[in-house]
Amino acid sequence: MDYTNEPDCKLPLALIVDMPELKENPFRNRIVESFSEDGMGNLSFNEFVDMFSVLSETAPRELKAIYAFKIYDFNVDNYLCKEDLEKTLNRLTKEELTPEEVELVCEKTIEEADLDGDNKLSYSDFENMISRAPDFLR
Amino acid sequence: MRRMSMFPDADPAHAAFTEDAIKSEMENEEQNLVKELVALSTTDQIRKIRELPMSFKEKKHVRTQVMEFKSSKQSHQFTRLSDCSRNMSLSIRRFGYSIKSARQTLELWHGIMKEIGGKFGSSVLNYFVLLKWLLMFNIFSCLINFGFITIPLLVYGHTPNITSKVGFRGLELLTGAGYFNYTIMYYGSYSNETLYGLVDYNMQLAYFFTIAVYMVLCGIVLIFSMASSFKKNFALANPASNNAWQLLCSWDFSITNERAVNQRKNNLRVQLKESLSEKAHRERQTVSEKLKHYGIYIGSWLLSTSLAVGCGVSIFYLCQYEDKAVDTETWSLLQEAETLLVPFVVSLMNMVIPLFFSLFNKFEHFSNQRKQIYAMLFRNVILRMSILGVLCYYWMYMVPQKFTCWEPMVGQALYRLVIVDFIFLMLGSFFGEFLRNVIGTTLQPRLGVPEFDVARNVLEIIYAQTLAWIGIYFSPLLPVIQILKFFILFYIKKVSLTRNCQPSQRSGRAAQMKTIFIFLLFFPFFVGALSIVAYTAWSLTPSEQCGPFRGLNSTFSVIGEWIDEVDKIPGSEWVVWIYQNVIRSEIFYFLVTLIILVIIYIFWQLTQGRKELIILLSQQIVNHTKQRSAEHSNGRQSHSNAVVQVLLARQQVEEEERRSASGVPVPSDISTSDAMMQAMLARQKAERQDEKFYEIPNEHPPSLDAVALSMAARQRAEEEDEYWSITDFNQSNPVNRFGMQARQRAEGNREDEPNDALSPVSSVMTQVMQARQRAEEEERGQSTRAPGQNPAPSGSSALIQAMLARQQAQNEYDDGY
Numbered sequence: 001m002d003y004t005n006e007p008d009c010k011l012p013l014a015l016i017v018d019m020p021e022l023k024e025n026p027f028r029n030r031i032v033e034s035f036s037e038d039g040m041g042n043l044s045f046n047e048f049v050d051m052f053s054v055l056s057e058t059a060p061r062e063l064k065a066i067y068a069f070k071i072y073d074f075n076v077d078n079y080l081c082k083e084d085l086e087k088t089l090n091r092l093t094k095e096e097l098t099p100e101e102v103e104l105v106c107e108k109t110i111e112e113a114d115l116d117g118d119n120k121l122s123y124s125d126f127e128n129m130i131s132r133a134p135d136f137l138r
Numbered sequence: 139m140r141r142m143s144m145f146p147d148a149d150p151a152h153a154a155f156t157e158d159a160i161k162s163e164m165e166n167e168e169q170n171l172v173k174e175l176v177a178l179s180t181t182d183q184i185r186k187i188r189e190l191p192m193s194f195k196e197k198k199h200v201r202t203q204v205m206e207f208k209s210s211k212q213s214h215q216f217t218r219l220s221d222c223s224r225n226m227s228l229s230i231r232r233f234g235y236s237i238k239s240a241r242q243t244l245e246l247w248h249g250i251m252k253e254i255g256g257k258f259g260s261s262v263l264n265y266f267v268l269l270k271w272l273l274m275f276n277i278f279s280c281l282i283n284f285g286f287i288t289i290p291l292l293v294y295g296h297t298p299n300i301t302s303k304v305g306f307r308g309l310e311l312l313t314g315a316g317y318f319n320y321t322i323m324y325y326g327s328y329s330n331e332t333l334y335g336l337v338d339y340n341m342q343l344a345y346f347f348t349i350a351v352y353m354v355l356c357g358i359v360l361i362f363s364m365a366s367s368f369k370k371n372f373a374l375a376n377p378a379s380n381n382a383w384q385l386l387c388s389w390d391f392s393i394t395n396e397r398a399v400n401q402r403k404n405n406l407r408v409q410l411k412e413s414l415s416e417k418a419h420r421e422r423q424t425v426s427e428k429l430k431h432y433g434i435y436i437g438s439w440l441l442s443t444s445l446a447v448g449c450g451v452s453i454f455y456l457c458q459y460e461d462k463a464v465d466t467e468t469w470s471l472l473q474e475a476e477t478l479l480v481p482f483v484v485s486l487m488n489m490v491i492p493l494f495f496s497l498f499n500k501f502e503h504f505s506n507q508r509k510q511i512y513a514m515l516f517r518n519v520i521l522r523m524s525i526l527g528v529l530c531y532y533w534m535y536m537v538p539q540k541f542t543c544w545e546p547m548v549g550q551a552l553y554r555l556v557i558v559d560f561i562f563l564m565l566g567s568f569f570g571e572f573l574r575n576v577i578g579t580t581l582q583p584r585l586g587v588p589e590f591d592v593a594r595n596v597l598e599i600i601y602a603q604t605l606a607w608i609g610i611y612f613s614p615l616l617p618v619i620q621i622l623k624f625f626i627l628f629y630i631k632k633v634s635l636t637r638n639c640q641p642s643q644r645s646g647r648a649a650q651m652k653t654i655f656i657f658l659l660f661f662p663f664f665v666g667a668l669s670i671v672a673y674t675a676w677s678l679t680p681s682e683q684c685g686p687f688r689g690l691n692s693t694f695s696v697i698g699e700w701i702d703e704v705d706k707i708p709g710s711e712w713v714v715w716i717y718q719n720v721i722r723s724e725i726f727y728f729l730v731t732l733i734i735l736v737i738i739y740i741f742w743q744l745t746q747g748r749k750e751l752i753i754l755l756s757q758q759i760v761n762h763t764k765q766r767s768a769e770h771s772n773g774r775q776s777h778s779n780a781v782v783q784v785l786l787a788r789q790q791v792e793e794e795e796r797r798s799a800s801g802v803p804v805p806s807d808i809s810t811s812d813a814m815m816q817a818m819l820a821r822q823k824a825e826r827q828d829e830k831f832y833e834i835p836n837e838h839p840p841s842l843d844a845v846a847l848s849m850a851a852r853q854r855a856e857e858e859d860e861y862w863s864i865t866d867f868n869q870s871n872p873v874n875r876f877g878m879q880a881r882q883r884a885e886g887n888r889e890d891e892p893n894d895a896l897s898p899v900s901s902v903m904t905q906v907m908q909a910r911q912r913a914e915e916e917e918r919g920q921s922t923r924a925p926g927q928n929p930a931p932s933g934s935s936a937l938i939q940a941m942l943a944r945q946q947a948q949n950e951y952d953d954g955y
Binding site: 037047049050066067092115116 | 191403
């Protein structure tokens with residue numbers, strides 16, 4: 001990977017998620033994928049800068065909320081449906097909850113946060129919930 | 139600020155399905171965005187561009203467009219001056235940025251705090267942030283005390299009246315008495331004269347105002363930070379959304395340590411399981427169990443309060459016992475060392491009694507962990523406040539009667555408290571964390587590695603800061619000791635944390651805890667310290683022989699004397715008037731209090747009204763979407779009706795085909811096209827119904843009619859075609875062309891209405907017609923090849939294709955909602 005001669009190279013996903021800052025993050029693959037243009041996780045330099053600029057402390061909160069939504073949205077349909085939430089939960093709890101419990105938690109989450117009654121969380125539902133939770137993004 | 143739409147609107151009116159439409163829409167949005175940005179000032183522009191959720195390239199693009207726009211707007215103005223001012227503002231802004239980034243690198247302990255936050259999470263980080271904040275308070279106090287009180291005294295070299303009889307013995311560092319008594323450490327050695335030099339420097343006023351201004355500034359800073367913290371963390375918090383919060387918001391993304399991450403995962407899992415089972419459990423409690431729980435609560439509260447009160451009383455008697463009405467100069471070493479007894483006992487109580495409180499905790503069952511922490515905090519606060527209260531009472535009432543120079547005595551007592559407290563903090567860290575770690579890992583593995591108890595540690599530093607605040611009046615250089623103390627404490631705690639502790643087991647709400655801590659800092663502790671100092675300044679008689687206020691009736695009378703002097707200066711009657719009628723009169727304060735109460739009441743009512751509004755609005759959202767989904771399902775029904783009709787028609791056709799296998803192809807064709815026409819008409823009807831629901835302007839019927847017309851034309855063409863096909867199919871071409879033209883006209887019509895919500899429908903129709911055309915070509919081909927063959931099956935296969943295409947389009951259409 002010769003950066004001086006071909007400045008347009010893209011770093012592969014496997015290399016980026018090995019970074020010490022990202023290595024232990026359970027969502028590292030999703031984070032890198034949501035910033036890459038081709039959706040496969042290969043980042044060019046501009047995208048790399050974008051990613052860390054959004055993840056930095058000084059990024060505005062709305063920006064972080066937008067990208068957090070994209071990260072949680074596993075099937076990239078702009079809604080957090082039940083499968084997305086289940087995958088999130090599995091990644092957060094090392095897959096040690098029983099499937100019934102997983103389903104129960106996801107159902108309750110959708111129940112509590114869904115404002116427009118379509119059984120999925122759109123961005124505005126997510127944003128509404130985030131604005132009530134000041135701990136987020138610390 | 140309108141965001142570039144990252145998420146396509148769910149509104150069907152904007153569902154553009156062609157690439158060109160999408161592109162033109164995006165360009166439109168971009169133009170609007172640029173126009174919005176140009177209207178703002180430069181700093182606002184930069185901030186808004188930074189907040190855009192676009193990639194770096196796009197942001198640069200927007201920014202260059204904005205700059206071009208601006209420069210084209212300004213090109214006709216007088217260039218040289220505007221150029222100059224623009225360059226200057228640019229360079230000022232760049233300078234500001236570089237200062238900001240330099241400041242960030244110079245920030246004290248920035249790297250260490252990042253590391254701690256990464257390994258242990260945000261709640262532990264809160265402790266260190268608070269420690270740093272309090273350190274800043276002390277640094278500020280130290281600077282102004284040195285600057286306004288001590289340095290002028292040193293510069294003018296006024297030696298204190300009382301000379302010391304003892305030399306420096308090592309014990310002074312601990313007790314603060316002896317040699318230190320006569321240094322600038324304490325209130326006693328400050329002169330009360332006006333120093334004449336470059337300017338007339340009135341030491342009395344300087345002393346009074348420095349301390350007063352510092353306390354008032356502290357109070358203001360605390361109030362503002364408390365209010366902003368409340369607003370961010372409490373006002374909007376919805377306690378009901380527990381589960382959703384846990385799933386989506388509780389993950390601490392700043393953790394980088396693998397062990398910590400695994401722990402967090404475990405904890406989250408445990409917490410979720412607990413909350414799931416807790417709800418089930420809570421419903422199963424019987425009345426007797428509830429009574430038992432309440433009994434235990436009340437019992438433990440009574441016990442803890444009585445413990446606290448008992449401690450206070452015992453300290454009081456200890457102080458009285460230890461009292462020696464002997465002049466300090468003739469104390470022997472042993473007597474001086476005895477003065478350390480009271481602070482020792484105080485700190486011992488502060489360390490041991492909370493252990494009893496946590497013992498009570500084991501018997502109580504709290505519904506959630508936060509209540510547990512609050513209860514423990516409250517009990518500790520009561521304990522410390524009662525001890526401090528007793529001590530202050532003793533200092534305010536007993537000490538002035540016993541000593542001629544009593545303020546330095548109080549100062550010494552406070553100094554001793556601070557030092558012994560520091561020693562006990564270090565010991566506490568040693569025992570609480572180091573030894574516990576050793577015990578937990580080697581001797582009793584069941585106990586496990588200790589956690590960093592954030593609440594207890596925070597309370598300890600708040601208490602330490604309170605001592606400093608009380609002591610500033612009596613000993614202006616106490617903040618220096620405090621700075622050293624906090625500085626060393628930071629490093630000790632950091633080392634102890636990293637070596638001995640593990641990250642917290644439960645993920646509490648760190649932001650809410652931070653608000654509670656700031657509130658605690660303000661309400662009992664700062665207010666208490668302020669009231670003690672204010673009481674001393676207002677009511678107590680300063681000692682006669684030492685200190686800057688000697689000979690006055692009260693410290694506050696300094697102001698009175700000053701106002702008298704100001705009165706002599708001509709032209710300053712307003713100052714005197716303000717003093718007499720505003721500050722000294724009680725009516726003023728009464729009125730101000732009344733006005734503030736009224737304002738509070740008004741704001742409270744406003745908040746109530748807004749809460750109701752929020753409930754109403756959320757109900758409206760739910761109703762609105764329910765309505766929309768109901769209409770949508772109605773429309774779908776009519777569409778499916780049309781599909782059913784078409785399928786029925788197709789069935790009819792197939793039956794006819796089977797019946798008339800060798801019949802003339804023409805009638806079957808006509809019948810299929812009849813079926814098609816029926817289907818089209820049915821759909822048209824359905825769409826017109828839809829239009830009524832969606833209130834889309836009536837632009838569709840023309841396009842649909844055009845399509846229907848073209849269909850009719852083609853049908854006629856096909857009939858003629860079929861008639862002629864067996865003989866001469868070349869002549870069918872112009873007819874087909876006619877049909878094609880009609881169709882193109884229809885499509886042209888359609889593209890003129892970009893807001894065509896039923897464009898998927900019309901695209902479906904084009905597909906249908908294309909399928910039919912294909913079918914006809916096949917038929918023609920087949921008829922030339924094998925005139926006897928039955929074209930009906932291929933016609934019906936085209937029909938099937940058309941149906942499938944339509945179903946697909948409908949599915950896409952549904953998903954787009």
